[in-house]
Amino acid sequence: MVDLDNSSFRLEATNLTLAFGSNLIQRDVSFAVRPRSIFAVMGGSGCGKSTLLKAMIGLLRPVSGTLVVDGEDYWSTSEERRTEIGRRFGVLFQSGALWSSMTVSENVALPLRLFTRLDDAAICELVELKLALVGLAGSGHKMPSELSGGMRKRAGLARALALDPEILFFDEPSAGLDPISSNRLDELILELSGGLGATVVIVTHELPSLFAICDDGVFLDAEAKSAIAHGSPRQLRDSCGDPTVRAFMERGRATAAREGGGRVH
Amino acid sequence: MSSISLHPPHWIISAAGSERVLCLGGDWIAQDTGVRSPADVAGIVEQVGSGVLRVDCDRVGRWDSALVAFLRLLHERARIAKEIQVDDAAVPPAARQLLALASTGTAAPRGEPRQSRKPVASLVGEAALGAHGEICRVTALVGETVLRGLAAVAGRTRTRWQDVLQLMREAGAGALLIAAICNGLVGAILAFVGAVQFRRFGAGIYVADLVGIAVVREMAAVMTAIVMAGRTGGAYAAHIATMQGNEEIDALKTFGIPPFDFLVLPRILALVTMMPLLYLYGCAIGLLGGYVVGVATLDLTSSAFLVELRNAVAGREFAIGLVKSIAFGGLVALAGCHLGLRAGRSAADVGRAATSAVVAGIIGIIALDAVFAACTNALGI
Numbered sequence: 037m038v039d040l041d042n043s044s045f046r047l048e049a050t051n052l053t054l055a056f057g058s059n060l061i062q063r064d065v066s067f068a069v070r071p072r073s074i075f076a077v078m079g080g081s082g083c084g085k086s087t088l089l090k091a092m093i094g095l096l097r098p099v100s101g102t103l104v105v106d107g108e109d110y111w112s113t114s115e116e117r118r119t120e121i122g123r124r125f126g127v128l129f130q131s132g133a134l135w136s137s138m139t140v141s142e143n144v145a146l147p148l149r150l151f152t153r154l155d156d157a158a159i160c161e162l163v164e165l166k167l168a169l170v171g172l173a174g175s176g177h178k179m180p181s182e183l184s185g186g187m188r189k190r191a192g193l194a195r196a197l198a199l200d201p202e203i204l205f206f207d208e209p210s211a212g213l214d215p216i217s218s219n220r221l222d223e224l225i226l227e228l229s230g231g232l233g234a235t236v237v238i239v240t241h242e243l244p245s246l247f248a249i250c251d252d253g254v255f256l257d258a259e260a261k262s263a264i265a266h267g268s269p270r271q272l273r274d275s276c277g278d279p280t281v282r283a284f285m286e287r288g289r290a291t292a293a294r295e296g297g298g299r300v301h
Numbered sequence: 302m303s304s305i306s307l308h309p310p311h312w313i314i315s316a317a318g319s320e321r322v323l324c325l326g327g328d329w330i331a332q333d334t335g336v337r338s339p340a341d342v343a344g345i346v347e348q349v350g351s352g353v354l355r356v357d358c359d360r361v362g363r364w365d366s367a368l369v370a371f372l373r374l375l376h377e378r379a380r381i382a383k384e385i386q387v388d389d390a391a392v393p394p395a396a397r398q399l400l401a402l403a404s405t406g407t408a409a410p411r412g413e414p415r416q417s418r419k420p421v422a423s424l425v426g427e428a429a430l431g432a433h434g435e436i437c438r439v440t441a442l443v444g445e446t447v448l449r450g451l452a453a454v455a456g457r458t459r460t461r462w463q464d465v466l467q468l469m470r471e472a473g474a475g476a477l478l479i480a481a482i483c484n485g486l487v488g489a490i491l492a493f494v495g496a497v498q499f500r501r502f503g504a505g506i507y508v509a510d511l512v513g514i515a516v517v518r519e520m521a522a523v524m525t526a527i528v529m530a531g532r533t534g535g536a537y538a539a540h541i542a543t544m545q546g547n548e549e550i551d552a553l554k555t556f557g558i559p560p561f562d563f564l565v566l567p568r569i570l571a572l573v574t575m576m577p578l579l580y581l582y583g584c585a586i587g588l589l590g591g592y593v594v595g596v597a598t599l600d601l602t603s604s605a606f607l608v609e610l611r612n613a614v615a616g617r618e619f620a621i622g623l624v625k626s627i628a629f630g631g632l633v634a635l636a637g638c639h640l641g642l643r644a645g646r647s648a649a650d651v652g653r654a655a656t657s658a659v660v661a662g663i664i665g666i667i668a669l670d671a672v673f674a675a676c677t678n679a680l681g682i
Contacts, residue, residue, distance in 0.1 A: 095551055095555070122556075123556070129551065137540075146558075147556050150556075195552075
């Protein structure tokens with residue numbers, strides 16, 4: 037069970053229920069994210085991981101339950117206050133979601149221009165730094181459509197880092213990347229979060245990423261429509277009693293074995 | 302096509318002790334020898350009646366999905382008939398494997414419509430509720446536009462003026478040629494129509510009045526707005542809908558940048574400023590078109606036409622046209638942005654958003670023009 041001590045958590049969800057209209061996605065999801073941890077939201081495709089992320093970054097109001105961010109109830113404050121809290125967040129969307137009518141540099145610069153009082157030279161300097169951090173130094177003049185999938189994600193990450201966020205959210209960072217790029221992105225996430233002292237919430241079903249970087253997490257199940265396990269991916273793999281979780285963590289080996297044994301050849 | 306001759310699929314049903322044997326032969330290639338129909342399979346099931354049916358594929362030559370589809374249908378029919386057990390131990394192992402894959406999961410009932418028809422009352426009710434919701438949303442949007450527009454002019458929004466300038470350039474300068482063509486031709490057509498009629502009773506000079514009043518009061522504003530609805534309104538809807546699908550709008554929201562300030566307001570401001578300018582430009586070109594046709598087809602001197610034109614068109618006509626064009630600009634931009642923001646996330650949704658933005662824009666322009674006509678008539682101007 038999760039230890040519930042308000043003061044020591046960055047982000048705390050209690051009995052969150054999410055739905056699109058009458059279509060229930062997840063029910064009574066509770067978890068807590070410790071400061072500076074890398075927290076995984078795990079689960080099979082279509083179980084509502086990304087929907088849960090939407091609720092955490094203010095895009096989808098939960099039907100019920102509370103989400104407390106640094107001691108403040110995120111969804112019951114005013115919209116202005118929610119926006120202010122949200123400015124401490126950095127979000128990397130699944131496709132990068134770069135603003136396609138602006139260059140990479142302008143993408144990273146826009147939040148700085150809108151929300152800081154920095155002058156152009158300072159903004160330019162910061163943009164160069166963020167792009168260099170993600171390995172895109174010198175690519176700032178390119179348009180998003182000229183970048184490869186991996187570069188687009190890294191550019192999206194640079195933009196997510198623009199305002200030096202305290203909590204970073206990643207939606208399927210390795211989706212659509214080859215193993216080497218996805219591994220490099222994992223390392224980048226690890227180094228950046230360490231360097232910035234940020235807390236990371238990462239939505240993924242990629243086992244290598246989960247084991248490599250996450251130290252805590254919650255497992256959502258599509259059939260139960262709820263969280264069925266809490267803990268780090270390694271812990272869940274080694275000692276979780278739930279067969280669904282174990283099958284997932286062992287990459288379906290258990291189920292494959294079961295089905296294989298039953299099939300007539 | 303392969304040059305090897307294929308034998309059409311055929312089968313014989315024979316009895317072997319207590320069981321029946323379905324002996325298949327020929328080449329079962331879907332593209333060349335076709336797929337067996339359910340009627341064929343039903344015939345087999347009927348002929349067998351009951352008991353065990355062994356499928357023998359020894360004489361089958363080449364096969365592909367056609368064979369698998371046939372066997373699947375056979376299994377299905379046999380299951381429905383309940384009295385037949387199909388034994389397919391002699392089916393090629395690969396086909397059996399595919400058959401096993403295809404039979405996992407629940408089979409959807411064939412031939413039945415997926416949705417039952419709704420009663421008319423509920424369709425009408427849903428349409429009415431939809432229309433009500435849409436009216437509320439549009440009203441809220443107009444209100445928001447006015448409030449945020451004032452705030453933007455006062456410099457209190459996240460609107461970037463460089464975006465507004467860029468959009469003005471695209472909407473304004475980019476439309477010069479097409480607006481000129483449309484308005485020039487409309488002016489010319491009006492002059493032709495007028496010339497034919499007025500010449501009959503020797504009042505050719507009044508072509509200038511006709512062209513002047515029609516172009517300045519109505520046609521320049523309406524034609525320019527329709528051009529802009531097709532050109533810019535559709536583009537706004539498609540652009541914003543694509544951003545929606547690409548999560549760009551979500552990215553704006555998470556940064557706390559209101560999509561309204563950042564996307565909608567610049568577009569409305571751009572069109573509301575550019576439309577009156579394009580209207581004046583459209584007036585000039587439309588009058589020029591009328592002038593050329595008038596002078597060329599009627600025996601009018603150029604100066605007589607111009608003097609008549611100046612007498613006919615007062616400042617009031619221009620004022621009405623300008624007010625209209627401002628309203629049309631706001632309408633076209635609002636329709637485009639609103640439908641773009643409301644669009645779903647698929648490629649088809651982008652197309653639908655663009656189409657409906659153009660349609661809504663054009664219908665809205667004509668309806669609004671009718672309202673203007675009624676109002677000016679009531680006011681006697």
